[in-house]
Amino acid sequence: MRFLILFLLALTAIPAFSQAPTVPGSVTATASSGTAVTVTWTASTGGAGITYRIFRNNNQVGSDQSATTFSDSGLTPGQTYTYNVSASNSSGTSAQSADATVTTPNTPGTPTGLxxxxxxxxxxxxxxxxxxxxxxxxxxxxxxxxxxxxxxxxxxxxxxxxxxxxxxxxxxxxxxxxxxxxxxxxTKGDGSQREAVWTRAFEAVDGDFDGIVDFNEYLSGHASTNIPEVVMLHRFRSSDDDDSGDLTVDEYIAHFGGKTVKRPSKAQIFTLADVFSDIGDGDGYLDIYEFALTLNRGTQNAVIQKKFDKLDKNDSGFLSEAEFGIRYGDTEGAPEITSSLIATAEPNAAFSYQILASKDPDSYNATGLPSGLTIDTTTGLITGSVATIGSYSVTISATDATGTDTATLVIKIGLPSINSAATASGSTTAAFSYQITSTNSPTGYNATNLPAGVTVNTTTGLISGTPTASGTFNVLLTATNAAGAGTKTLVLTVTPAPPSINSSLTATGKVATTFSYSIAATNSPTSYSATGLPSGLNIATSTGIISGTPTVAGTFNVTIGATNAGGSDSETLVLTIAP
Missing domain, CATH: 2.60.40.10 (Immunoglobulins)
Known part of the structure; x- marks a missing residue:
């Protein structure tokens, strides 16, 4: 009998050791981002060795696991997903749990075009x-x-x-x-902070605030420097990389105001005064006015005349190269090229460049000329036309019996010339659009000093966006091709949104008692107004404060206004003055 009881007990214990797990409970699915969901559940019972299988939209995801949490990734933002879980051990697999549904948040896409x-x-x-x-x-x-x-x-x-x-x-x-x-x-610079210094200097020199510096601005901006005007001209021309006749801030910074340019020789000074100055006539001699440009600025007229008379040995009223002090001979070495080392022309247009040099060279040469150009080796004149847009480096030379001088001439064919409008207007309340247009098929564009909210497409040259700041912006436009860059200043005027009065439209005061009321409005008004004020009260149009001491009692309908560059707003202030 005892053995029978033990046998029955053993039979009743078998299911406890071979039972399949219970169904996982409390399944939840939570979106942690637009592409990820975390699934959690409570553990199943039914013995050891339980693992869990996770299903998304009735398809298993991931591998079987023993943990009670699962992270699902690579999902699509804004989509709805259904999850459930089953449990397994050596005795079997449970049914799938109840569904847990979740919708991933619709996060924005990844930015492009940085x-x-x-x-x-x-x-x-x-x-x-x-x-x-x-x-x-x-x-x-x-x-x-x-x-x-x-x-x-x-x-x-x-x-x-x-x-x-x-x-x-x-x-x-x-x-x-x-x-x-x-x-x-x-970032630019070498740690010396010179860029910041010269940027401030550039802004101080740029008298008309158009983003470029011409020679007159360059000269007047360095008034404290007594360097001769033709030396300043040499520095200016050496800094003007694109031979445009003006300096951009980058050209100004790159040459640190001209300080890295070697001082011109006496022959170069003579040529600059006679050929390249505003008053130079290119006749091979210096008159007294051209001579004055070679002396320190600020030299008194009497001193100029005295120096000129001393050098003018034959009293001709002009100075030759020899009288100016240029001595040629075997001991003086080879000729010195003095002509500009940048030349420009349009594609297929007639091109002409004269090599200028001291000492009347016997012959000239130019190697590396682009197709379509030739040089007269006797006169040094380069002529012809070039069809292909580009920048070409040409080695030019001038030779006499004492030797040869060489220099690198950069010929730019087809520099872009921006021909879109020089002015534009916009508003902080509307989208802005401006298309940079240029000659000679630019391959890239840029625009600096744009108002916040407005950007340029560097491929198409389209400037667009809704400005978030008002004011006048001197925008430097740039168009680039194989020949180099062309620039132009766009004066962009952005008007703000008109004001909206938001101060209380009722006020009270008392006769013979000091009164004060301030007009408040959005969008930074520049002026205020008030009409229909009772006697004794006035408005400060710059601040919008109505103040004074009323002298009469009553109820007054006062028209108050606020104005800025974008427009104006007006409201009726009901002002009650008690006796």
Whole structure:
């Protein structure tokens, strides 16, 4: 009997050791981003060795696992997913759990077209606008730097001569996108801060604030320097890389105001005064006015006349090269090329360039001329026409019995010339669009000093966006092709949104008691007005404060107004003055 009882007990215990797991309970699915979901559940019972199988939309995802949480990734933002879980051990598999449904948030897409430009105020970042994004997160060297509500950002906290890597992610209330592709940019400078110094100098010299400096501005901007005008002209011409007749801030900075340019020789000074100055006549002699340009600026007229008379040995009223002090001979070496080393022309247009040199050379030469140009080796005149746009480096030379001087002449064929309008207007309340147009088929464009909210497409030259700042902006436009860059200043005037009065439209006062009321309005009004004020009260039109001491009682309907460059707003203020 005892053995029978033990046998029955053993039979009843067998199911406890071979039971399949229970169905997992409390399954939840939570979206952690637009592309990821976390699934959790309570553990099953039914013995040891339990593993779980996760299903998404009735298809297994991932491998069987023992943990009670699962992270699903690579999902699509804005999609609805259904999850359930089953449990298994050596005795069998449970049924699938109840469904847990989740919709991934509709996060914005990853930004594209990230561009980084090292400017005078730091690194300027621009990227393409992402639909649905309310904010952008900027990363520098892989670390979050800042956020921006527009598709542009200026990183002003940078070091000179340093390379930085930038990327951007878009964001909204649903989460952040993945990071954009990184771009790298190296800031300008050598650590001496000279760029900042010369940028400030450039801005001080640019008298008409058009973003370029002509020679008259360059000369007057260095009034404290007593260097001869023709030496300043030599510096200016040496800094003018594109031979445009004016300097951009980059040209100005690159040459540090001309300080890195070697002082011209006496022969070059003579040629600059006789040929390239505003009053030079190119006759091979210096009159007293041309001679004055070779002396320190500020030299008194009496001193100029005395020096001129001393050099004018034959009393001709002109100075020859010999009288000026240029001595030629075997001991003086070879001729010296004095002509400009940059020349420009349009494609297929007649080209002419004269090699100028001291000492009346016997012959000239030019090697590396582009197809279509030839040189007269006797006169040094290069003529012809070039069909292909480009920048060509040509070695020119001048020779006499004492030797040869060589120099590199840069011939630019087909420099872009921007011909779109020089003025434009916009508003902070409307989208702005301006197309840069230019001759000679530019391959790239740029625009600096744009108002916040406005960017340039460097491929098409389209400037667009909705300005977020008002004012007048001197925008430097650039068009580039194989020959070089052409520039133009666009004066962009952006008007603000008109004011909207938001101060209380009722006020009270008392006769013979000091009264004060301030008109408040949005969008920074520049002036205010008030008509129908009771006797004793006045308005300060610059501040909008109505003040004074009323002398009469009553109720007055006062028309108050606020105005800025974008328009005006008016409301009726009901002013009650008690006796």
């Amino acid at each position: 561009r980084a430009v090292a400017g005078t105020n730091g690194v300027v970042l621009n990227w393409n606008t992402v639909s649905g994004a309310t904010e952008y997160v900027i990363f520098r060297n892989g670390t979050e730097l800042d956020t921006s509500t527009t598709n542009t950002f200026i990183d002003s906290d940078v070091e000179v001569a340093t390379t930085y890597r930038y990327s951007v992610a878009s964001s909204n209330t649903s989460g952040d996108s993945s990071k954009s592709a990184e771009v790298a940019v190296t």
